Amino acid sequence: GAVVSQHPSWVICKSGTSVKIECRSLDFQATTMFWYRQFPKQSLMLMATSNEGSKATYEQGVEKDKFLINHASLTLSTLTVTSAHPEDSSFYICSAREVGFDTQYFGPGTRLTVL
Amino acid sequence: EDQVTQSPEALRLQEGESSSLNCSYTVSGLRGLFWYRQDPGKGPEFLFTLYSAGEEKEKERLKATLTKKESFLHITAPKPEDSATYLCAVPGGSYIPTFGRGTSLIVHP
Numbered sequence: 001g002a003v004v005s006q007h008p009s010w011v012i013c014k015s016g017t018s019v020k021i022e023c024r025s026l027d028f029q030a031t032t033m034f035w036y037r038q039f040p041k042q043s044l045m046l047m048a049t050s051n052e053g054s055k056a057t058y059e060q061g062v063e064k065d066k067f068l069i070n071h072a073s074l075t076l077s078t079l080t081v082t083s084a085h086p087e088d089s090s091f092y093i094c095s096a097r098e099v100g101f102d103t104q105y106f107g108p109g110t111r112l113t114v115l
Numbered sequence: 116e117d118q119v120t121q122s123p124e125a126l127r128l129q130e131g132e133s134s135s136l137n138c139s140y141t142v143s144g145l146r147g148l149f150w151y152r153q154d155p156g157k158g159p160e161f162l163f164t165l166y167s168a169g170e171e172k173e174k175e176r177l178k179a180t181l182t183k184k185e186s187f188l189h190i191t192a193p194k195p196e197d198s199a200t201y202l203c204a205v206p207g208g209s210y211i212p213t214f215g216r217g218t219s220l221i222v223h224p
Contacts, residue, residue: 002161004158034211042216043215044159044202044214046211049209091156093158093159095158095159097210102147102206102210103149103161103164105161106159107158109158
């Protein structure tokens with residue numbers, strides 16, 4: 001149980017294009033989903049928190065117009081990196097918290113490379 | 116502000132050599148403490164949630180314990196496949212977690 005999937009697992013795109021990453025909770029309903037970014041050999045950096053049907057809450061320093069987050073249902077959240085640039089290249093990981101429970105379950109991550 | 120500090124940053128063990136990882140925390144009111152394992156290029160894998168001082172949980176060669184100020188992840192007779200980064204986290208407001216920087220464990224055969 002408590003499986004979170006992400007799609008795609010890796011993506012390469014050209015500078016200036018937009019990329020959408022999907023995060024799904026497969027066997028539970030998630031009131032809250034989180035989006036993280038991780039640089040090599042560093043810990044997780046929280047980008048934003050999203051609640052189903054509400055606007056996402058972004059952490060300080062994260063551009064909300066560049067990283068668009070939509071949490072349209074209790075099982076799906078999407079992160080769109082708009083007008084991507086090479087400095088946006090990173091490992092993006094989502095997590096989901098089940099309704100009524102505290103534990104977060106993480107997806108497998110998406111490796112984004114912007115050329 | 117919630118703080119989580121993990122030590123050591125890196126740990127090298129021989130197969131079978133037991134040891135412990137430490138996670139010390141400062142929170143306004145503990146609502147749980149989580150342990151995760153992260154392999155390179157993958158998302159963190161949930162291991163344990165501990166809620167109160169004195170609580171212990173076990174999974175295979177891993178045992179997590181919790182006191183009022185810290186948590187330990189004990190690894191008994193580790194194997195090379197236990198090599199990973201181990202992360203601990205505490206939930207803050209709105210259950211937004213604060214993560215430690217992790218302990219990178221390498222177990223040599």
